[in-house]
Every structure is written in C-alpha cells, then in structure tokens.
Amino acid sequence: MKPRLNVLWNEIFCKRCVLCVEVCPVGVLSLERDEIVEKPGCIRCYQCERYCPDIAIEVMDEGNRLSS
Amino acid sequence: MKQLLSGNEAIFKGAIKAGARYFAGYPISPTSEILQQASLYAEENPEFRFLQAEDEIAAAIATISASLAGVKAFTATSGPGITLMQEALGWGHVVEAPCVFVNSMRVGPSTGMPTQPAQSDLLQIKGGSAGDYYPIAFYPNSVEESFRLTVTAFNAGEESLSPVLLLADAFLSHLYELVDLDAIEVTVVPRTQEPLGSGQRLFTGTAHDKLGNVKTNDPVIYREWLAELRERHLRVAEKYPLYEYLPCKKAETLLIAFGITSRIISPLRERFSIFRPIRIYPVLERELKEMTESYRHIIVIEGNDGQYAGWTECAIHRQVLRVPCLGGGFKLQWIQSQIEERLKGR
Amino acid sequence: MIDRSYKDLLKMRRFPHTWCPGCGIGAVLKNVAMGLREMGWDYRNTVIVSGIGCSGRMGGYMNVDAVHTPHGRPLTAAEAIKTVRPDLNVVVLSGDGDLASIGGNHLLHTARRNPDITVFCNDNEIYGLTGGQAGPTTPKGTKTITSPRGEHYQPLRLNRILTTQAPYFYAKTTVYHLNHFKTCIHEALRYKGFSFVDIISDCIELNGRRLGFKTAHQMFKWFDQRFHIVEGVRDHLKDDELGIAMKEADTLPKVKVEVSEKPEVSLKDLKPFSLEELASFDGQDGKPIYIGYQGKVYDLSTSPLFQGEKRMRCHLGGKDLTQEIGIAPHGEELIFKFPIVGRLKE
Numbered sequence: 001m002k003p004r005l006n007v008l009w010n011e012i013f014c015k016r017c018v019l020c021v022e023v024c025p026v027g028v029l030s031l032e033r034d035e036i037v038e039k040p041g042c043i044r045c046y047q048c049e050r051y052c053p054d055i056a057i058e059v060m061d062e063g064n065r066l067s068s
Numbered sequence: 069m070k071q072l073l074s075g076n077e078a079i080f081k082g083a084i085k086a087g088a089r090y091f092a093g094y095p096i097s098p099t100s101e102i103l104q105q106a107s108l109y110a111e112e113n114p115e116f117r118f119l120q121a122e123d124e125i126a127a128a129i130a131t132i133s134a135s136l137a138g139v140k141a142f143t144a145t146s147g148p149g150i151t152l153m154q155e156a157l158g159w160g161h162v163v164e165a166p167c168v169f170v171n172s173m174r175v176g177p178s179t180g181m182p183t184q185p186a187q188s189d190l191l192q193i194k195g196g197s198a199g200d201y202y203p204i205a206f207y208p209n210s211v212e213e214s215f216r217l218t219v220t221a222f223n224a225g226e227e228s229l230s231p232v233l234l235l236a237d238a239f240l241s242h243l244y245e246l247v248d249l250d251a252i253e254v255t256v257v258p259r260t261q262e263p264l265g266s267g268q269r270l271f272t273g274t275a276h277d278k279l280g281n282v283k284t285n286d287p288v289i290y291r292e293w294l295a296e297l298r299e300r301h302l303r304v305a306e307k308y309p310l311y312e313y314l315p316c317k318k319a320e321t322l323l324i325a326f327g328i329t330s331r332i333i334s335p336l337r338e339r340f341s342i343f344r345p346i347r348i349y350p351v352l353e354r355e356l357k358e359m360t361e362s363y364r365h366i367i368v369i370e371g372n373d374g375q376y377a378g379w380t381e382c383a384i385h386r387q388v389l390r391v392p393c394l395g396g397g398f399k400l401q402w403i404q405s406q407i408e409e410r411l412k413g414r
Numbered sequence: 415m416i417d418r419s420y421k422d423l424l425k426m427r428r429f430p431h432t433w434c435p436g437c438g439i440g441a442v443l444k445n446v447a448m449g450l451r452e453m454g455w456d457y458r459n460t461v462i463v464s465g466i467g468c469s470g471r472m473g474g475y476m477n478v479d480a481v482h483t484p485h486g487r488p489l490t491a492a493e494a495i496k497t498v499r500p501d502l503n504v505v506v507l508s509g510d511g512d513l514a515s516i517g518g519n520h521l522l523h524t525a526r527r528n529p530d531i532t533v534f535c536n537d538n539e540i541y542g543l544t545g546g547q548a549g550p551t552t553p554k555g556t557k558t559i560t561s562p563r564g565e566h567y568q569p570l571r572l573n574r575i576l577t578t579q580a581p582y583f584y585a586k587t588t589v590y591h592l593n594h595f596k597t598c599i600h601e602a603l604r605y606k607g608f609s610f611v612d613i614i615s616d617c618i619e620l621n622g623r624r625l626g627f628k629t630a631h632q633m634f635k636w637f638d639q640r641f642h643i644v645e646g647v648r649d650h651l652k653d654d655e656l657g658i659a660m661k662e663a664d665t666l667p668k669v670k671v672e673v674s675e676k677p678e679v680s681l682k683d684l685k686p687f688s689l690e691e692l693a694s695f696d697g698q699d700g701k702p703i704y705i706g707y708q709g710k711v712y713d714l715s716t717s718p719l720f721q722g723e724k725r726m727r728c729h730l731g732g733k734d735l736t737q738e739i740g741i742a743p744h745g746e747e748l749i750f751k752f753p754i755v756g757r758l759k760e
Contacts, residue, residue: 013429017436017618022631046416050592053440053630054430059416090498117497121490122523129487130494136481137461137495137502159484264461264479264495265502268425272474272482281428282474 004038006060007048011035013056020048020057070248075240076101076144078211079170081249082218083142084109084116086256088168090141092119092130097183098241099144099172124149128156128169132231135165136271138263140222144170146238147189148179151196157231158197161297163271166225166261168218172236173371175396184396185238187327187371190379193233194349200294202301205233205349206310207327211245216252217346220308223257228304235348237371239328239398302350310346311355321411322363324356324380324388329369332398336407348376353383360384367391367410369403420447423456423477432471436630438589438615442536443472445592446507449599453503460503463492465512468543468617469536472507486517489524492531505603506533510612511541514570515550525576525608532602533610538617539569546620557624572612573651573659580661583609586641587656589616590634594643594656601658614641614656685756687711689734692758696732704756706734707749711756714749734758 001008007029014036021029021036028039029048036057048057073081080102083091091106093099103120110118117134121127127143134141145153150171160167173189175181193205204224208217218234225232270280275290283289312330319341325333330344343359345352360366360380366388368377377390389410391403424447433439450460457478464473466485473480483491488506496504506513513521513535524531540558541547547560551572555564576584583605585598595613602609616622616633627633644657651659687704692711695704702715714731739749 015430015435017630019436019630022629049416051441053433053437053444053589055421055424055426055440055444056430058418090494092494119494119497122519125487126490126520126523129483129490133463133481133483133491133494134498137499139498141498155484156487163481264481264499265457265459267479268457268477270474270480270482272480273484274482280474282471 001058002035003060004036005040006042006044007036007038008058008060009036010054010056010058013054015054015056017053019051019053023047023051069250070246072244073211073215073247073249074101075208075211075214075236075243076172077105078215078247078249079144079218079234079236080105080109082215083168083222085215085249085254086219086222087140087258088142088222089115089139090117090119090131090134091143092121092127092134092141093143093145094121094124094127094149096124096146096149098174098238099146099170099236101241102144102170124152125155128153129159131167131169132156132160132163132165135160135167136163136264138259138261140167140226140259142168142170142222144172146172146174146183147176147186147192150189150192154192154196157193157203158199158201159273160231161197161201161203162273164229164261165231165271166222166229166259167231168221168225168234169231170218170234170236172238172241174238175394181396183238185240185328185371185398186394186396187235187237187329188373188375189235190348190372190375193235200298201230202298202305203231203233203349204228204301204305204308204347205235206308206346207235207348208346209240209327209330209344211240211243212247212252213346214240215247215249216254217310219254219256220310223255224304224308226257226259227307228301229261230301233349235327237328238396243328305347305350308347309352309355311352312342312344312346313359314342314344316341320363321365321367321407322360323367323369323407324376325369326376327371329371329393329398332400333369333403335400336404340407345376351379351383356380356383360386365389365411365414367407369393369407371396371398417448417451420444420451423447423450425475425477428475431475433468434617434619436616436618437468437542438538438613438617438630439469439472439536441589442469442507442534442613442615443475445595445599446472446505446534447476448596449603450505452600453603455503455603459501460505461492461495461499463488463495463504463506463508465506465508465517466543467509467512467541469507469509470512472536486512486515487520488512489517489520489531489533492533493524493527493529496529496531500530503603504529504531506531508533508535509542510535510537510539510551510572511549514572518550518570522575525582525610526579528581528608530606531608532605533608534599534602535572535610535612536615537572537612538615538621540617540621542617542620546617546624558621559624571653572610573653573655576610577650577659577661581607581663583607583658583660584612584651585610585658586612586614586651588614588634588637588641590637591641591643591656598658605660684710684754686759687756688759692734693732703731705731705749706736706758707739708736709758710754711758712749712752713755714752717752
C-alpha cells in the first residue's frame, strides 16, 4: 500500500485500468510511469474507491492523510 | 414379510434403507417407476425431497449438489439419460460428492429400442465424461440383490466420495420377485463430509490444490490429485470384490455373464462353469485371472458387442470367445446354439 | 468514512484477482460482498454457486462455501441446495452466456419453480473467457470474433423472458450506475423467491476495444447513453430501462370443467336403431361410427379416439356403451359434443 496525499494505492492489486483516474470529478489522480499519483485538490468524494474493481485504492481517513 | 417387488421398487427401497433424502430425475423408460415412487414418497415424508427436473442434465447436477449440501442423494435413468449425465458424473468425481446413479440399460445408441433390454452402457459408464476418473459400478441380477447392492452402492459412494453407478437392465427393472426385505441385513455407512455452509471451501470442477485454490497449469498438483483419486477409488473397490462363481466339474469352458444374462444362462450350469462379476468396474482383474486359469475356453455372453469381453481380454491376456446378445434378444436356445457354434472344432 | 468490512467476505489473500484490467466482474464481486455484509450473511449461512466463464471464478474469491458447477448449471445446483437446506442463503454469481445460453433451459424452469435464490448475472454481452465470441445477449450488429460482419441475430431479451410469469423479480442495472446497482442487490437479496439481477457489465479487453472504446470508463459512458433509470417498481422493463420489475403471484381463475348439456331432443322424432342395426355402424369399410348411450345414438365418426388402426381399444363402435362409459375414467361430457343421429329401440 503506497500512501498518496489522500488515497492509499495498492500497487499489487492495481491493474492500471485507470478507472479511478477517469471517474475522479476533480481530476487529481493520474497514471504516471506506471504509478497512480495524486495532485492536491481531493474533495474526498470516494468515487475512486467505489468504482475500483480491484479494491486497489482507498481514501484515507481524515486523521491519517498527509497534510498537503 | 415377503412381498412382490419389481427391480425398480427394490432399488428405491434400498436407497431409502441407505438413508437417501433426495431424488432428482427425469422420466425415461425403464426407470420411470423409481421417479414415480420418489414423488409419492416425498409427498408422504417431508424430510425426503424430490425434483422432477427439466432434463437429465439438471437431474444429475441437482443430485450432486444435494449431496454437497449434506444429504444422501440419487437419481435414476437409462442409457440416453446417462449420456446427458456424463457431465455431472465427471463433475461429481472432482468435487467429491457421494451419490448414486442408477442406470437401467436399454438398446442404444441414441434412443435405440425403447424399451428392449441391453447391457451396452459399460464403456459409457466407465469413461463417458472427459478426462480420467475411476467410477465404481455394480450390477445385480435379482430383485433381492438390487435392494442389497443399492445400499452397497451408497456405502461405496460415501467411502470413495464419488458418484457410484448401479446398473440394471430393462428386464431387471421390471422383473417381479418375492422378497423379504426385513430379512436382508445391511450395514449403512453414514455421511462423513461436512455439508455446505460450514466453511470457506470451493467445490470446483476446475483442477485445484488441496486448499481449493484453482490451479490450471501445474502438472505436479494435477498428478498428485489424480493419484490420490485413483488410490482412493481402487481401495474402496477392493472392499467390494463382488462376484459369483458356479463351478461345474469336468467343464472345460467358463461362461462369463452378468445381470439378466446370467439368470438366462443359469440352466447351462450343468455343462459349463459360470462366472458372474457383480462389480463391473473397476474390472475384477485378479479374480478373473484366477478363475479363468484352469479353463480351455472362455465365453463372454453379454447384451452388447463385446464390451466386457474386451476388458476381460485385457485383464487375462488371453483371447475370449464372444456371444453378443444384441437388439434385446436374450433367448436361452439361441445363446446355447451360439455357444455350440463357437466351440465347434476347438 | 466508508464501511470496508465487506472485505471479510472476500479472500483478500488471493488478490489481485484473475480478471482483466477494468473488468466489471470485479465491481460485481465487490458490491455483492457489500450486499451480503449488509444482510449480515456469512460463511455459516450462505453458499455461493457459480458457473463457468470469467464470472464463474467469483465463487472462489468469496469467504464462504462456494460451488463451481459445470457450464450452465449453477441454477439447478442452487435450487437443489436450497431445497435440501432451506436454512442456507443461496446466491448465484454467473454470466449471461452461462445462464441464458447453455443454461437457458434451466433458467426458464428454475424461474418457473421459483426457489428462494438470488441470481446475479454479469451481463457483458460477450463470451469473454474464450476470446470474445458473440453471446446470447450480444446486440444485433455488434462485431465480435464470431460475427466479423456484425451479429446477425436478435439478442435474448432477459427483461421480457423473465417477466412473463408471476411471481417474478427481475432487476436490470449496470456497473456504472453504482447507487442503483447497490439498491438492486439489496432488494434482490431481501426478496423471497427467485430474484434475478441483470447487471450490464463491461468487458473492455475482449469486447470494448473491438467496439472502439479505449478504457472501461468510456464503456461506462456508453452504458449511460444506452440506458436510463426508471423509478419505482414496474411490472415490466423496456429494453433501455434500468430498474426493478416485480410482481406477486397471479391469482389465476380456477379452470372450471364445463359440462355442456345437450339440448333436449324429442326421442320420438329420431330414427330408431335396433342393436343389430347399430352393430353395422362400426367404422369398417368407411361406414360411420355410431354408439348408443342412454337410449340415444351418437355419431362419433369425428372422434380422434376412434380413428385408424390405433383407435382406442376399450370402446368399440356399433355398440350400446351406456354401462362402459359409466365406469370409464372420463365422464359423459365427452359424448355430448357429438351429434345425435337416432334413438335405440326398446
């Protein structure tokens, strides 16, 4: 599990289908060099986690997230 | 108390004696009577469940699934039905579901001659499904033995964790005899498998390891699994080396016949020795070797074109003579004349 | 905060799962697990049954006892399990090819028998596992590897087939309309009886790319264009509607056996027949078939039961059948249909 700013990304489960990237309404996720990376600006809508078919991305609880 | 029972009735009563609680079937001559009895029995005994399925495929799958769910289950059909059930038979061996398939044989292939008796499904029950598996099959020749062997078949199923075949033929299914079921002593092997809803297992027809993980490209795991299956089945079969041997002094010829044919040729035992295998598969190799050793001629009389004769030749490494009773024609005089013809000049 | 306890129902140690990137089956698996968790179901009271195909592998990822049946048979297996173990919750996870094509017969008949099972059909409109062949639900004109110029035939409309005979529960949803999807899962699991959820799902690698989509999300948008959600519970769903169609059992009017009374005919006006005269009208040599009944003579020449070689053996033409019909299994109403041609002489 690799922590990003607001999400935890599981690089083993992830198959890089980029669904999370495309469903993100504010477009903060992207696939760069085979890794999901996050820009600041997450609105914590949980869309990426809800749509991920591989259970590979989780939005971190408010307390755990890295301060941006 | 003696009662007049048909082979079909005895098979059904045997299944109930063995503790069967589920029957799924599809109407087909000559086993429709078993289906009818099961439906009536289910109306009167709510713990017994019955399904008249939409086809034999569904009946067979339902039988195996009910067995996985935790009850003893069985189904009954004839040759064309067992053809459709092959898929489920193979599946039942892989998911280790103990149950009994009754196959009352009639003349085939396809619809064939309904309902003339035959004994022509031996190859089909041995290996009709894809891949290697080692089914156990019994074949009675009387109504009383139908009852006993049904219980034996259920027991062998519980021990080998697989579908076991009980063979019959259209003659035997509709043969009425006086039997005293209360006087027949049988032992019943109880269920040992944990039923569904008690674990996190996967019952799959796909190749898998011991933990139930699907492994579709590992020859080592597959070989281990198949060796274990084979060992278990042969060990259970070894517990039931059932046969009947009627020796005749001075006889130089041994007749091999099973099921109804063995009843028909029984008057010949004044002149010939008769060997009747009851466990049809796995083939009684050791017994066949021992019995056939001292005879000059061996004649296999069966209701097909040499299916058991072929197995016998494989087992004893000798040529056997064949009398195929085809098209439902089982007449003693005809069989006798055929035997004379085969033995002429030998 | 989001509830992630559904993961207890999944074998997370076997992840990542076997399906292609972006495949909708992962979403079906995850959301069904969430639904089961919501219902409080777990390995002690739930069994998953799955068929063959990509979607059939779902059972192996669930932390409950799962039965992985041969191709097309999950419904039969599920019904049998539910029949013998009513304490278990039985959930079928399978695909459109498995349920509607090879298992089509079982789908019709299991729906007819209405067992209390829930079916989740991953309807991706293609045979994905074998490489993208046209399936039973592939829309007309779609290019697949077995319909290179476009599929020729109409797709099977499950929304119509499964809503013809009440009681029924049929829900149609997609993996894109997540909230609707979850509602359908929840309602289907709670429904007592045969409930079927048709989940339009994406097969991006073996169907979507050929159709010109680059990512799973583009297929989702395509679903959004093709379908729209309808509110509330409907009787039927149109082809482009997502929603729930549910109906309680019809209370069919009981079939009344109508005994049609023949209008009274004055016997005096009719031609008198003696029994000897009547006997000549037995249908031989093209003569009509007359029978006597309660003093009247009826012309049964048009009755199918008296035709040809195989005519019914129990009643013969040219006779007074008053007594025979009195003991026949059918009533006299069968006779009143036929014209009266005379009266019997005293």
